[in-house]
Amino acid sequence: MLFRTLFVVMNLITFTGTTEAAELVLKRAVLGTGGMGYFEYSAEVTGKEKLTLRARLDQVDDILKSMLILDPAGAGSATLPGKTGAEETFASLPFTSTDLVSMPALISALKGAEIKLAGPRKLEGRILSIQMEMPTAKVAEISMRTRVAVFSGSTIEQFILEEAEGLEFKDARMAQQVETALKALHTAQDRSSRDITIQLAEGGKRTVRVGYVTEAPVWKAAYRLTLPKPGEDSAKLQGWVVLENMTGNPWKDVAVTLSSASPVTFRQALYDPYYVSRPEIAPPVSRVALPRVDPGQNAMGQNVSQLRETAPQLELNKAIASSTTDAPSLQSARQYDEKASSTEARKGDFSQPQKSGNDSEENAAGASFILSQTVSAGSGESLTIPFVDIQLPSQAVTWYQGISRNPWSAMTIKNNGPTSLPAGSATIYEMTEAGPLFSGEAQFPLLPKDDFRLIGFGSDQKVIVDSQHDSTSAITSFKAIRGALHIESRLRQTTTYIIKNGASELRHLVIEQPRETDWQLVEPKADSATIAGPVYRLRLDINAGISKQFKVVMERQVIDAIEIGSLSSERIRALMAAPELDAETKARLAPVMDAARISDEAQAEVTRLEDQREGITTDQERIRENLNSAPQGSNLARLYSQKMVDQEKALDKLNLTLNKARDKLDAAAKTLTERVSSL
Template structure:
């Protein structure tokens, strides 16, 4: 009790000004988006000017500052204020003590050494704080430990005097300004107790009684949709019962009591920005220019040195600040309908609940959003990458309702002939706009077996000669054969997914009625009941156009084309003629090559004879023999030169005949 009296005395006569209490806002509407955002709308009834208080979690302050909007039809907004991110740090920044100094009177006195205090009681004194020391445990008269005691030393007019803090009846600072600072610090501690929340103060101006609405958008847990599809006993029935449920969590930091709840399914573009953080523009630091020490050098002769002028100082960088743009106001919320209302917007589907909803903070709620009949057909879906031998039991259903369906997991039930219900499997439903159809596999259908084989072929399709070029087309074909055996006593609709080859076309079956999904063909085949094996072929083709220059084209390739049944008789005859002309060119070229080889042989022999001629005695028989050989070789070269000329003419004539003939084609 005495310690409490001391603390009160420290700030005992500090007058704390009265603060007008702000009016709290009441949560009325919540809209949760599957994109992880929540719209929260509050209301308050005001008369004239008013201050509205709104407490939000600390991690939501950025989003509130980004998106807060006020709807006041008869007034306007005066402004919004809230404490900083670290309010106490800023508050104690200008005080002569820190926050830990307020943990005890001893800590406060130790932090304010030199301050003058007045002590009342039996040992009354006034002086400046010199030291604050804690004594060891003291043994009382009864022999029991009396606890630790704090001894304070003051510098008074009579010198250093001490007193025990725990025995003091009254203690106060003599400086009114210091007393006010201590009192203000205690008041700030009281106002900023919440570490993880901030209270926003919103001023509104206007006249008369009216309702003010305040709304903002913050991050929330994604609400999840889940479905229950119950299949009828008769597999031929084209309808099934579909129920949809939504699972939501209240992690907003406050209870939802009788709020109007709307769920929105969509993927809006959303950003986060740290608006609650303090940012400062960076300025480059310019060093202070300090003159260096002068050190004259020794004069070593008449040497003139001219210092270069210093470079001009760089201009100081300019600082340009731009005010942020005003946030765009969010549209007003729609009024709840008398019954569950599902509406289709441009980019999302919204579900509004007919009655107010209450969810305690931290709790989870699951509520129905859909209950109706839907078009459904049972099929077998073959996906070779999922199961190579058996297809999957699947449901093909169409959204024939008035609104789209959000994505979610789907649980399937099978109703029997005696109205009993059995679990059939689970499936995944992607976002489903109105009018679209989905295939939902939920189990393996082991009553159907499938063998799959793939083969590729390539054949020549057609060709024609245009401007001396053979333009022909080849057709590459991939054939996938499915050998299926269905149930003995049931018929099945089998949907086969076949990878769609880029740049290829579907040749078999007819493309009419075939669906394409995510790069795959969906092909429907009817399986008749019984044990017989049915065979289905899926053929994809690609036509490749190629050109071949006939003047210098490979003879072996032209020979193949000359006998190709895909070409007409005229084209084959022309190619045969080209082969003959190419053969004539080849024969003429071969003759020319032989003559050139003979010329080369004679030239080499001449070189050998000339080399030997230089090493034999003059006017010798051997010299005369070598000279005779050279004379004969010169005659041979002259004859070969004439032959070469004739052979070259023959080659040129054969080539010209080939070019002329090819040029006339096409």
């Protein structure tokens, strides 16, 4: 007999034709520079429908954290298969995944289940046993066959499983378990994505939007700048965006908004199951004291195990995902017309570009640019499209930063547009009669609305800048304050720039002069300079074919405080030798120098006498040691005793002289203090 296909017919499960479910279509994308994007799908629905959102597995956490269901009929809900896969499903089923490999394995695992046979003969009962057997000669074409024994009422009947035309589980719960297992295996085979089922509320015909925030490649800005021609004061700026479709699904006529905001973002594993670790508590046990061992019998040694109580406390961060029906907060944007037809591709060259027609707006988080054209791109594809096309006030300049003798060719631009311009790269062109001429590349900085920026793009080989440095110091004043002589000096640093313009046209030069703490710009005047972080920016014009010197003077006031106790005649003499002091000032310092000299001499005398006394004291220690070691009453002992008497007399005389010297030093110090205070 030929082997016939076996169908498992599950009670309560029927396959009937249904109307085609509404499809979610990507309509809007808000791409940010912070590595996140907002993606919004829409569908036309009627009634209480279910929508399916296909998502990459690595995006499910973000979708669970941020998904919005914008349904005029009311709040909806979403379900999806668990991340643990089939293992968790089979843990609650009466069979394993390996039992679904073949029908004999499944029937063997479900012993006792009630089944109904459809043919070739009708049979009902509970599965009793299953046995593999060799076929007879009549069915030699079948290598092995399965004999199933069924208990029906009070009889046991058998059938060959391979000959059965149909088999039905009479227990609806068993049929549902088999279906659940098959679905779990199917889901486990898909390791890259998940289907999220969205259950909508009851309602009429309407448009439902489903949006979420997830990781997305940052969009990149690439600008094209034309240099202003001689006599002109504006430059053409055209910005192109480079973006990628990494959603896993193709885009077709998607309305794209570019956001320059940098919101706070983080990852949170909401799709992973988390369990709270609980302390283990031992069941209550009656603790009865053991009776004393009878010393007349053999002791039965029993170890009483101690109950150990463990209380592991592991903190688990709670995942809080708030939902709202308001518009997403990633970036505000104007409403778009879903029925609008896509705009035709614009024609034209860079020298006379068509207006982009893109809308832009400034908000608290940054700027947003709504592309006038819808975007179509296959999954994994990249594309570039203009997002800004404006004229900006500009001037060609030469920018010296002190890095090399040749300054940068640069241009100043002012953003007089409606929004800030995001950072990106810039390709610089010079418009000639033959067409655009490449001039260089630059990093385009973030340019806020109504602000200026300098953009350098190449070396100006026709201009050479050299510099010379000179430093001077001059005493400006001195005075006594709280027992100290305060000497005020002015430090001056002069940088002389020697500039040669070898070009045939005027150069607008911008020089960057480093700023240092406590140093002030005195030449040129500070109000003629601008500050750019750690530098001053100074501007001057250099006519064609000439050389010019430009001086920059920085000054700093320094106060040197000298305590009167450490004020020496040599220090005063050096101070009086300063060429910037006039004769009158030197005359005022002369009495101070005399007083300092007398004080120095008195201090030297006190130091000399103290050293002499120290020498006698040290010698006395040596004599005492010798006296202790000499025999008592000997001539040597009498000699050391006489020396000690002589040393004591010398010390008494020296102490009198030292006291007089100290008095003289105190008088000299007082005189010095008075003369310093009179300055």
